[in-house]
Amino acid sequence: MTDAAIAPLLGPAPKATNVTTESFGVRVGLIVLAIGFLFLFLLLPLASVFVEAFRSGLGAYFDALTEPDAIAAIKLTLLVAAIAVPANIVFGLTASWAIAKFEFKGKSILNTLIDLPFSVSPVISGLIYVLLFGAMGYLGPYLQSENIQIIFALPGIVLATIFVTFPFVARELVPLMQEQGTVDEEAALSLGASGWQTFFRVTLPNIRWALLYGVVLCNARAMGDFGAVSVVSGHIRGKTNTMPLHVEILYNEYNFAAAFAVASLLALLALVTLAIKVGLEWRYSDQIAAARRH
Amino acid sequence: MDARAPNDVNSLASGTWPLQWIGRWESPMQVTIENVVRTYGTTPALHGVSLDIHPGELVALLGPSGSGKTTLLRILAGLDAPTSGRVLFDGDDALKLTVQQRNVGLVFQSYALFRHMSVLDNIGFGLRVRPRIRRPARAEIKRRALELLDLVQLSGLEKRYPSQLSGGQRQRVAFARALAIEPRLLLLDEPFGALDAKVRRDLRRWLREIHDKTGHTTVFVTHDQEEALELADRVVVMSEGRIEQIGTPDEIYDEPNSPFVFSFIGESSSLPVRIEDDQVWLDSTPLGIPRGDLPNGPARLFLRPHDVEITTDSGRGVTGTIAAHRRHGAVRRVELEVGQQRNRVEIELPPALQLRSDHTIAFRPSRYRLYASAQ
Numbered sequence: 001m002t003d004a005a006i007a008p009l010l011g012p013a014p015k016a017t018n019v020t021t022e023s024f025g026v027r028v029g030l031i032v033l034a035i036g037f038l039f040l041f042l043l044l045p046l047a048s049v050f051v052e053a054f055r056s057g058l059g060a061y062f063d064a065l066t067e068p069d070a071i072a073a074i075k076l077t078l079l080v081a082a083i084a085v086p087a088n089i090v091f092g093l094t095a096s097w098a099i100a101k102f103e104f105k106g107k108s109i110l111n112t113l114i115d116l117p118f119s120v121s122p123v124i125s126g127l128i129y130v131l132l133f134g135a136m137g138y139l140g141p142y143l144q145s146e147n148i149q150i151i152f153a154l155p156g157i158v159l160a161t162i163f164v165t166f167p168f169v170a171r172e173l174v175p176l177m178q179e180q181g182t183v184d185e186e187a188a189l190s191l192g193a194s195g196w197q198t199f200f201r202v203t204l205p206n207i208r209w210a211l212l213y214g215v216v217l218c219n220a221r222a223m224g225d226f227g228a229v230s231v232v233s234g235h236i237r238g239k240t241n242t243m244p245l246h247v248e249i250l251y252n253e254y255n256f257a258a259a260f261a262v263a264s265l266l267a268l269l270a271l272v273t274l275a276i277k278v279g280l281e282w283r284y285s286d287q288i289a290a291a292r293r294h
Numbered sequence: 295m296d297a298r299a300p301n302d303v304n305s306l307a308s309g310t311w312p313l314q315w316i317g318r319w320e321s322p323m324q325v326t327i328e329n330v331v332r333t334y335g336t337t338p339a340l341h342g343v344s345l346d347i348h349p350g351e352l353v354a355l356l357g358p359s360g361s362g363k364t365t366l367l368r369i370l371a372g373l374d375a376p377t378s379g380r381v382l383f384d385g386d387d388a389l390k391l392t393v394q395q396r397n398v399g400l401v402f403q404s405y406a407l408f409r410h411m412s413v414l415d416n417i418g419f420g421l422r423v424r425p426r427i428r429r430p431a432r433a434e435i436k437r438r439a440l441e442l443l444d445l446v447q448l449s450g451l452e453k454r455y456p457s458q459l460s461g462g463q464r465q466r467v468a469f470a471r472a473l474a475i476e477p478r479l480l481l482l483d484e485p486f487g488a489l490d491a492k493v494r495r496d497l498r499r500w501l502r503e504i505h506d507k508t509g510h511t512t513v514f515v516t517h518d519q520e521e522a523l524e525l526a527d528r529v530v531v532m533s534e535g536r537i538e539q540i541g542t543p544d545e546i547y548d549e550p551n552s553p554f555v556f557s558f559i560g561e562s563s564s565l566p567v568r569i570e571d572d573q574v575w576l577d578s579t580p581l582g583i584p585r586g587d588l589p590n591g592p593a594r595l596f597l598r599p600h601d602v603e604i605t606t607d608s609g610r611g612v613t614g615t616i617a618a619h620r621r622h623g624a625v626r627r628v629e630l631e632v633g634q635q636r637n638r639v640e641i642e643l644p645p646a647l648q649l650r651s652d653h654t655i656a657f658r659p660s661r662y663r664l665y666a667s668a669q
Contacts, residue, residue, distance in 0.1 A: 183406045186373055187468075189393045190400040191420035191475055201423070205410040 049267045052260035064250075064258035065265070072238045073246035073262070079154070080229075080242060081222040084161040088218050089211070091162075092169025097203070100177030101185065114170045117163055122227025126160045129232050152234030157242065160228040165218045172214035173207055176287065180206055209284035213277065220273040224266055322350035322511045323384050323478040325370065330379030332365055332535075339365045341535045342379070347513065352505050354526035355515045358558070362535040363515045364483060370513065371481050372396045383478065396479075399472030399510075403484040405464040407456040413467050414439050414452035420475035442470040445504070462493040466500075473508070482514035486521065498525055519559050523547060531555050553665050556596040563639040565595045565612070565632060566667070574664065577633045582610035586664055594667045599627065599642040601661035611658045614639060619649050630655060 021027065054061055064070060098104070099111055117125060131137050133150040143150060150156045184206060188198040204211075226244040233240040241249065243266055250259035281288060325347040332340040340362045347353050355363035368374040370381065372393035381388045388396060407416050415422075417439040421430055430438070443449055446466040456464055465485060472480060485501075486494040502525055505512055516522050522529050523543040531538040531546060531554075539546060539555045550556040557564065565576060569590050573580040581595070605611045614630030617638065621627075626645045629638055641657060643649075 183402055183404055184408065186371075186393075187400060187402065187406040187471075188408075188419070188423075190371060190373075190398060191423065191471065192394045192397070193419070193423040194394065197423045201419075202408055205408075208410075 046267055046270075049260055049263050052256065053264040055260075056257040060257050061261050061264075064261035067258070069238045069241070070246060070258070070262055073241045073243050074265070076154075076157070076239075076241065077223050077243040080157055080161050081219055083158050084165055084222045085215060085219050087162050088166055088169050089215060091166060092173060092214060092218075093211075095170045096173035096177050097199075099174050100180075101182050111174070114167050114174075117165075117167050122164060122225065123231055125164050126228035126231025129156055129159055129163075151232055152236065152240060154240070156232040157229050157240065160232045161222050161225055164225055164228045165221045168218040168221065169211065169214035172210045172217075172288065176207055176210045177203075207287075209280060209287045213280050213284075213288050216273055216276050216280070220269065223269055322509055324349045325388075325479060325511060325513075326380070326382040326385075327366070327370075328380040328382070330366065330369060330376045330381065332362075332369065332374070332376050339535055340369075340376070343532075343535070343537055345530060345537065345540065347511060349511055350509045352502075352512045352514070352525060352527045354522035354529045355513065355532060356517070356519055356522040356529050356558075357532035357538075358517055360534065361532040363530075363532050365535075366532075367481050367483055367513060367515050370479070371398050371400055397475060397477055398479045398481055399475060399477030401465070401468050401472050401480070401482045401485050403487040405456070405461075405468045405488075407464055407468055407471070409456050411455075412452065413443070413448070413454050413456070413459070416456070416467055417442055417470045417474050419471060438474060439470075442474055443467075445473070445507075446470045447500075460493075461489045462497055465489065465497065469504070473510075477510065480510045480512040482512065484515055484517070486518075487516075494521070501525060523559070531558065533558070548661075550596075550663060553594060553596060553667075556663055556665075561599055561640070562596050563599065563641075564597075565637055565639060566635070567593050567595045567664070569593050569664075576612060579613070580610055581612065582658065583662065583664075588664055588666050592667050594665050595659070595662055596665065597639075597659040597662040599640045600625070601659055602641045602657040603660050604643070605656050605658045611656045612639070613654055613656045616649060616651050616653045616655065618651075621645065628655070 022030075065074075095110065095114060099107055130151055133139055133143060133156065135144065135151075137151075150159070184202050185198050188202045193201065223242075224244055225242075226248070229242055230245060230248075233242070233245055235241060235245060235249065237249070243262055247259050247263045247266070250256075250262065325345075327343060327345040327347075329342045329344050330340055331338070331342050343362070343366060345353075355366060357363050365374060369376050370388075372388075372391065375389065383391075383396070408419065411419070414436065418435045421435045421438065424430075429435075440449075440452065443452055446469055448463060448466055448470075451459065451463065451467075456467070459467065465488075469485075486497050489497065498521060514525070523546065526543060528540060529543055529546045530540050533554050539551050541549070546555065547559055550559060553564070556562050567581065568575045569585050569588055569592075572585060574583050574585050574593070574595070575581070576595075612632055614632035617629045617631045619626055619628040622642070624645070625642045626647065626649070627640055628643055628649065629640050631637070632639050641655075643655075
């Protein structure tokens, strides 16, 4: 007998259900909830920054950005990032190189120390430098006698920023380098490459996307850090104010339009960082540790 | 070095292979390993290993995991250093040379190709990192790399990246890369371990051909005895950091000098026996085989499943009851329970034989080895 002959006798086939999804209603409900949460706590505040920034018109917006104190703040932010990010690239590379390719006593301690800045409150991160280098600090008298100014000046801000952004590069590199092991380097050495040649021609290219990912995150935090920098900076207008600090000052003076104008620059930085991050994850997720952690 | 023309149509690179620049500068190297010991903290990996590798020889280090074979290979490469002992390359102390100075070609189980470089750049890497005075011109490096690509039969793939190659192709590129530096010694660490069975067999044949053509002294590590016996000029059987036996594949297979080698190579069964009154006894039955020069006392008889003859004279032979039997290719494998202790022995019988469980069979080993044993 053919199937067509059998079919009417068996009745209509039961609807196929996929065991691994929820019903339509539940799915829609959860998606609405997630989007609603994102909208309320993320998108709305971000959008309102731009709305408020342009509320008084384009002229006021550009005035706020070209005002001398604002320009000084932008320059300082860029300078701090230009010092802190390369420093952390070097520290991060050396730390992850040591952890991933060698065995030594205290390796696990180093690994834990790398995560320390994440667990410490940003205010404390700044305070430690004040306690160390401030006028009343341990090295205070020595620094004063040598006429070296660290706190309430650029060096202090740079140090505090390096501290809070240190983990970003290392955390991206350590798991990846541990997974890659030492076999590529051994091959390069056996072929006659020196240590530096091996590092630049073999190790670095193998980690380049994870490194870029870490640098992007490090830069975003370096430019946007508030807590630690606020403690060490001294808030001297036009001299030791970074962009986040400048926004705070403007807001405290009720100069909302200007505050939001400068804040919009930071928001723009956040969006650009996010776009680069997503782009890297999408294309190179197999070579980036964080993507695997998600 | 004479350029040997291929002697069959399936061999490599048609026509005369330009061997001129491969290995022409010096003849193959001799390696001497003297009493090499390697301990990690308190754990010994190698217990005083000594070995002489002749120039141009293809030597296999064969053993189970933990036997120390990879440790020995890494010491030869310079990636590890012995706790004590000497390693000589052509009579010169090799241990004072760095990895780079030793000029050994290394091939890994995981290929270790540089994933961001093309095949051609991978092969030419060793030449590009040389110090300026010894570095060939860029065009020359490219030419040599293409020649090597041809040697390993991968012409046309120079612009590909490692991720675009199959496992077998990657390993051949790794090989070409190692050959590019004109190494004195080739060290292969389980080179075919990551490949599937058919590719492994093809590459075994290919490796033998390459070795015959280029003549480098080669040491390779494997736990696959079939591979070692098929490929090597001499096999070094290792176990737990010691060398058990060194010999040609025939010697290792036919004349194993210890219970470990006998049971590790090929298939085997063993029976506890007793040497007394000039006879070899299994329980109360004399086996009718000569005792050799073993002392009286307990011993162990090792035999291979196919080296048995069925006998009707159960007064002199091994009698066992059939516990299980199964078809094994062209023969039948029968598991027998033998003796009071009911030891299990596997023998091979022609498939035509009718068998029933609990049937008894008597056999005599036609080839076997006797080793004194402790218990």
